[in-house]
């Protein structure tokens with residue numbers, strides 16, 4: 007009895023790993039969140055599918071409830087797949103689920119996925135590091151759990167590239183924080199629905215990006231690597 011924590015990648019079904027497809031094909035049960043692309047579930051023909059993601063206007067499962075479902079199914083079936091967008095350990099709460107399963111004596115195997123944080127910019131020709139331009143990057147949440155007693159996000163990052171996930175709802179507030187440490191001219195790129203048919207790319211500067219009309223799911227990439235992307239685009243490689 008194994009529960010596989012599997013990353014489904016950022017949306018394009020061709021960005022799913024061979025290992026992910028192998029475990030989906032033999033799955034008895036697949037427990038999944040809202041995925042950028044549900045086509046991936048077709049690999050699990052015959053498996054019991056359990057949706058535990060959010061739906062507008064409907065009560066969604068708490069993390070404790072999801073953990074209980076995982077434990078229950080993990081005790082009952084040989085092959086359980088817990089499928090998550092991107093990589094399960096990048097803002098996916100995969101670590102919490104793994105701990106809950108291990109504490110209940112259930113074997114866990116992790117199948118990493120292409121995280122949207124790096125994979126999505128990569129597909130448009132935006133490198134998160136670039137020789138002579140950026141030697142470091144940080145990936146941060148733009149939306150912390152409001153029940154936390156104190157914010158854990160300190161915006162004074164020293165990294166050359168800042169990649170914000172879940173950053174659209176609080177874009178204006180987050181930009182105000184980053185502007186305390188970065189120049190308003192710092193280039194910014196926002197990628198909506200990365201790797202999907204509705205993909206949209208918006209560029210600007212830190213000082214004006216909050217005025218642009220952008221919709222989730224989207225990534226916000228801040229730093230001089232965005233100029234490298236513009237250079238790639240103008241060179242006709244994208």
Ligand SMILES: C[S@@+](CC[C@H](N)C(=O)[O-])C[C@H]1O[C@@H](n2cnc3c(N)ncnc32)[C@H](O)[C@@H]1O
Nearest residue numbers: 016092093096098121122171172199200224225
């Ligand atoms: C809860 S986090 C999960 C991240 C995921 N585990 C990963 O590694 O990509 C969801 C956020 O990831 C980003 N995201 C995921 N897929 C995306 C996509 N296809 N295009 C743009 N952003 C995406 C968005 O910022 C979204 O709000």
